Structures are given as structure tokens and as C-alpha cells.
Amino acid sequence: MKILALLFVLCMIVRLAFAQENAAEKAATSELPSLLSIYKDIHAHPELSTREEKTAAIMARELRAAGCEVTENFGKYDNPNMKCYGVVGIMKNGAGPTVLVRTDMDALPVEEETGLPYASKVTTKDDNGRDVHVMHACGHDAHMAAFVGTARALQRMKDKWSGTIIFVAQPAEEAIGGARALLKAGLYNRFGKPDFALGFHDKADLQTGHIGVTPGYTYANVDSVDVTVRGIGGHGAYPHKTKDPIVLAAEMINAWQTIASRENNPIDPIVVTVGSIHGGTKHNIISDEAKMQLSVRTYKSEVRDRVLTAIDRIAKGVASAGGVPPDRAPIVTVDKERYTLATYNNPDLTKRLIEVWRKALGPDNVEIVDPTMGGEDFSEYSLPDHSIPAVDFHIGAVDPEKIAQFKKEGKELPTLHSSKFAPVPEPTIKVGIIGMTSAVLELMKK
Numbered sequence: 497m498k499i500l501a502l503l504f505v506l507c508m509i510v511r512l513a514f515a516q517e518n519a520a521e522k523a524a525t526s527e528l529p530s531l532l533s534i535y536k537d538i539h540a541h542p543e544l545s546t547r548e549e550k551t552a553a554i555m556a557r558e559l560r561a562a563g564c565e566v567t568e569n570f571g572k573y574d575n576p577n578m579k580c581y582g583v584v585g586i587m588k589n590g591a592g593p594t595v596l597v598r599t600d601m602d603a604l605p606v607e608e609e610t611g612l613p614y615a616s617k618v619t620t621k622d623d624n625g626r627d628v629h630v631m632h633a634c635g636h637d638a639h640m641a642a643f644v645g646t647a648r649a650l651q652r653m654k655d656k657w658s659g660t661i662i663f664v665a666q667p668a669e670e671a672i673g674g675a676r677a678l679l680k681a682g683l684y685n686r687f688g689k690p691d692f693a694l695g696f697h698d699k700a701d702l703q704t705g706h707i708g709v710t711p712g713y714t715y716a717n718v719d720s721v722d723v724t725v726r727g728i729g730g731h732g733a734y735p736h737k738t739k740d741p742i743v744l745a746a747e748m749i750n751a752w753q754t755i756a757s758r759e760n761n762p763i764d765p766i767v768v769t770v771g772s773i774h775g776g777t778k779h780n781i782i783s784d785e786a787k788m789q790l791s792v793r794t795y796k797s798e799v800r801d802r803v804l805t806a807i808d809r810i811a812k813g814v815a816s817a818g819g820v821p822p823d824r825a826p827i828v829t830v831d832k833e834r835y836t837l838a839t840y841n842n843p844d845l846t847k848r849l850i851e852v853w854r855k856a857l858g859p860d861n862v863e864i865v866d867p868t869m870g871g872e873d874f875s876e877y878s879l880p881d882h883s884i885p886a887v888d889f890h891i892g893a894v895d896p897e898k899i900a901q902f903k904k905e906g907k908e909l910p911t912l913h914s915s916k917f918a919p920v921p922e923p924t925i926k927v928g929i930i931g932m933t934s935a936v937l938e939l940m941k942k
């Protein structure tokens with residue numbers, strides 16, 4: 497008798513779990529037609545980072561329609577003259593945990609070459625006054641459609657969860673600074689500190705219908721470093737009367753690569769890229785200085801500190817070994833404004849959500865994917881010490897047949913930011929809604 501009762505309870509639990517997943521899928525399917533028209537509208541009318549005025553208005557309208565209390569123009573950039581178009585929608589449903597759900601809103605200065613009927617034809621002037629085309633080449637438009645779908649689905653399923661959801665439509669992800677602008681304006685003081693933070697991003701090499709996720713570090717710390725190598729200029733024919741900053745710069749570039757190979761624990765990935773080098777004016781003049789711009793990528797904060805210190809030490813050491821006087825030592829500056837912290841997917845939370853997604857999408861449709869050394873300012877929401885458990889997961893955006901065909905032909909698929917990249921809207925947005933809705937329900941279930 498006891499066994500029968502136990503079996504009955506187990507059956508009820510399984511049935512309830514399935515009912516919840518089916519409810520997420522059902523809500524996603526019924527909302528899809530109207531979400532696709534929102535998606536195509538946003539895709540055809542992209543806005544550059546920090547200028548997301550019209551896009552933010554759509555997000556505010558949709559969150560309000562989904563029953564949220566909405567705050568617009570939220571956020572504070574360092575430049576007081578810049579308006580911030582952050583949108584925060586609060587969905588309250590009694591006592592319980594607080595979960596933050598984030599989408600990004602900005603597009604890129606790319607000329608669209610997808611040939612889609614709803615392709616962007618938008619042009620504008622960038623911050624330097626140059627004429628540029630604008631395109632949603634990173635798929636943030638798909639994120640927004642799935643974000644709105646998630647809000648609608650959770651509004652309809654209020655009997656299945658309790659607590660508070662903070663929906664955040666974030667500006668300026670590509671330019672870095674959007675998430676920080678929202679936190680600086682007191683996102684957590686005003687709307688409450690979340691117990692969990694969730695984000696998603698489409699993936700340009702993952703098949704539609706699949707969710708991908710990386711437990712632990714998924715995106716890197718990204719730092720920008722400027723180095724001015726100061727020498728003593730003179731005639732190109734008399735190097736012995738000069739200190740050549742270009743030769744010193746070349747030595748520094750090689751020596752910096754030994755940080756990865758000789759100073760660093762090989763299991764901690766690091767990248768030191770010299771993306772720009774400029775010095776001199778003419779064949780026969782040894783210049784006074786050379787300037788370099790570096791991109792430095794790491795995961796752990798102690799590795800980040802060590803690499804940045806090593807870059808400075810090596811630059812100064814090379815100059816000193818070359819006989820540059822101390823008052824002409826290189827100037828090494830780490831940009832304290834433009835940096836991205838590493839995104840860390842809380843391993844326990846990731847494990848929990850993988851189980852949820854396997855049930856919702858099928859066990860073969862959830863993939864563990866490799867981390868990248870790219871950057872994502874979603875990291876800000878979990879705070880620098882990762883004290884708020886967070887997960888930023890991937891949504892497959894490419895037709896599996898297209899992946900197979902490109903593989904067969906030995907060709908690379910268009911990457912994010914490519915003029916030819918566009919997610920397949922229907923399954924991508926639908927899986928985004930199912931993935932996000934089922935994750936929120938898991939964390940807030942009654």
C-alpha cells in the first residue's frame with residue numbers, strides 16, 4: 497500500500513513538472529506570431545549603442561502590456577550629458593525570491609548583407625561624425641523578442657510562481673558600460689538585489705533547438721592598456737646617438753608573449769594582443785616615441801592583476817635594459833573606465849538549470865560549450881565577487897542543415913557581428929522563451 501502511495505506521489509510530481517514545461521512551450525508557441533512581428537520591426541530599425549531610444553520605448557510598452565511596473569530612461573553614464581535608455585520592468589507576485597532577467601538592446605555599425613526581406617537599411621552618423629550603416633548583427637533583436645515572450649509567458653503563469661522578477665532591457669552592451677550605468681544609478685538599491693541573475697545570447701555556431709551553456713567562467717575579463725614608449729629621437733643614420741622607441745616596442749611585444757608561456761600557470765588562459773602600434777614619420781628619422789594599444793583577456797581576478805602588473809614591469813624593464821633614462825620610462829596606463837569583468841556561471845545554478853532544460857527541450861538538446869575569451873557585461877549583474885548566482889546561456893541560432901553544409905564545404909559560418917549573420921527567428925526566439933521561462937519557474941516555483 498505504501499509503495500502504491502509513493503508511486504502515486506511520484507507520478508503527480510512528474511505530471512506537474514511536465515505540465516510546467518509544456519506550459520512554457522505552449523505560451524511560447526501562442527505568442528510567437530506577434531513576437532516575430534516585433535522582432536522584424538526591431539531588426540529593420542536598429543539603433544547604435546547608447547542611442548536605443550526607440551527600441552527602449554518598444555521594450556517599455558511591451559513590459560507594461562505584460563503587467564510590469566515600468567521605469568524608463570534608467571541608468572547613469574559617466575558622461576553626464578548622455579541620456580541612458582535603460583528599461584526596468586518589475587513583475588510582482590507575492591512573497592518569494594527575486595530573479596533578474598536581462599536582455600541587451602543595441603546594434604552595430606555594420607552594413608547588412610543577409611538579403612532578408614526585413615533587412616536593415618538604416619544609416620546614421622557615428623560618434624566621430626562618420627556615416628555608418630546600422631545592423632542587429634549580434635542578434636540582440638532576437639534576445640528582445642524572447643525577453644518580451646518570457647514576460648508574457650510568466651504573466652500568464654502567475655499561479656505557478658511567486659516572488660519578484662526584475663526585467664532589465666539594457667543599453668550599450670557592445671560599447672561596454674550599459675550594465676555598469678544601470679548599477680551605478682542604483683538598480684539594486686531601487687528595485688532590490690536579486691537572488692539570481694539570468695541572461696541569454698544567441699550563438700552563431702549552435703544549431704536551432706539547442707541551448708548551450710558553460711559552467712564556471714564563460715566570458716573573460718577584458719582590459720585595455722595604452723603604452724607610450726619614450727625614446728630619444730634622431731637621425732636614422734646615427735642610431736648610437738638615440739634610444740629607438742620602435743626597437744624597444746618590438747622587444748616589448750615579444751617579451752609580453754612570455755607572460756603566457758613562462759609566467760602563467762598554463763591552466764589559466766590569458767591573451768595579450770597588441771592591436772595597434774604607431775610611431776615615427778619617415779624612413780630616416782628615429783622617432784621620440786611609439787604608442788601601442790593592448791587588449792588583455794583573463795578569467796581569474798588574481799591572474800588579471802598579475803598580467804597587468806607584468807605588462808608594466810616588462811615595458812619598464814625593456815626600456816631600462818635599452819638604456820632609456822628613468823625620466824623617459826614608458827607610460828603604461830590601464831583604462832579604468834572601459835573594462836569588462838569575467839562572466840562566471842555559478843556552477844551549482846548551471847547544473848540545476850541544465851536539468852531543467854533537458855526536461856524542457858529533450859536530453860540531447862542541451863550542450864556544454866567551451867568558454868571564450870570574448871567579453872560580456874552581463875558579468876556586472878553578479879557583482880565583481882560573483883556573489884549573486886548568475887547564468888548567461890546560449891541559444892542555438894543556425895539551421896542544422898546549414899551547419900552541416902558549411903562543415904562539408906570546409907567553410908566558416910558567419911560569426912556574430914558579421915554582415916551576413918542572422919538567427920533563424922522562429923526556433924531561436926521560441927527556444928529563448930522556453931529556456932528563460934523554465935529557468936525562472938525553477939527558481940521561483942511555488
Ligand SMILES: [Zn+2]
Pocket residue numbers: 634670912913
Ligand atoms: Zn556583440
Ligand SMILES: [Zn+2]
Pocket residue numbers: 634635636669697
Ligand atoms: Zn551580443
